[in-house]
Amino acid sequence: MNALGAKIAITGCGSSIPPQVITNDDLSRLVDTSDEWIQTRTGIGRRHLASPDTSLSDISAQAAQEAITMAGLTPRDIDLIILATSTPDDLFGSAAKVQHLLGASNAVAFDLTAACSGFVFALITAAQFIRTGVYQRVVVIGADILSRWMDWSDRNTCVLFGDGAGAVVCQATLREDCLLGFDMYSDGKQHHSLNLSYKGQQKTLKEKVNISQGSYHPITMNGREVYRFAVVKVPEVIERALVRAGISSEEIDWLILHQANQRIIHAVAQRLDIPSEKVIANLEECGNTSAASIPIALDEAVRDGRIKMGDIIASSGFGAGLTWGAVIFRWGI
Structure with missing residues (x-):
């Protein structure tokens, strides 16, 4: 299907949630909080956290494979993979690693960063590739491991976030357009309202030549x-x-x-x-x-x-x- 204006079907979904759990009562032993305080303000009771040997690429590939299977496809059928994340394993991007883990050898893959809006933005982006006839079978993944970047002494943020990945398969169709x-x-x-910002330390390479090296502040x-x-x-x-x-x-x-x-x-x-x-x-x-x-x-x-x-x-x-x-x-x- 190559014609401009192809229609879109969402035919599969999948998810991957790490088995480790930290409850509100567990958090009350780390910071000054309580199950009642967290529940009444957020509705959250538990959150799942990735272990040190679990990568974002791993859980992304697991979620994507579930979605591909539900859609009745194989990884080699996929043309495009869009990974929406703010916490890649590699600052250069993790989508290509996910492509490799899946064995989706015919797919191009790239990361998209829009934080908590990422999945919606990535789904809309995938739709444009399908509608223009460029790709026909696209995997859209939303995944984050925010526990890596949490200040576990800050009760205002550490009670909120968990880790996980979810995915859908979008396909070109001759039937009704589902998007x-x-x-x-x-x-x-308003960017200052929610940040995972760069943390730099000045390093002098030679006289009058300084650069910044560092990592990131907690959320x-x-x-x-x-x-x-x-x-x-x-x-x-x-x-x-x-x-x-x-x-x-x-x-x-x-x-x-x-x-x-x-x-x-x-x-x-x-x-x-x-x-x-x-x-x-x-x-x-x-x-x-x-x-x-x-x-x-x-x-x-x-x-x-x-x-x-x-x-x-x-x-x-x-x-x-x-x-x-x-x-x-x-x-x-």
């Missing part, structure tokens, strides 16, 4: 500002995506938001007048897994039978940058 509408935004004026966040941003911008971007899709919020079967905070999820659903029984959330078990949170929640809901073939899903990612976006899609057509 119904989308919208994306950035606002660099810092202004939770109040991120909350204010999310409860306003996320409903707006979903509403715009619905307009582009030509459907109303009443036609949505499921709402899957980035799993940042249960209060944000509740506020957005209320603003859109979407009942709680249509909202998918796994914060209690997984916490905030950044770019992985939406595809992990999607995979769980597909595999347990909640999401069925043809269901319409509204999804939004939002976070560091600040970035935010929404996509409206139909599952499995």
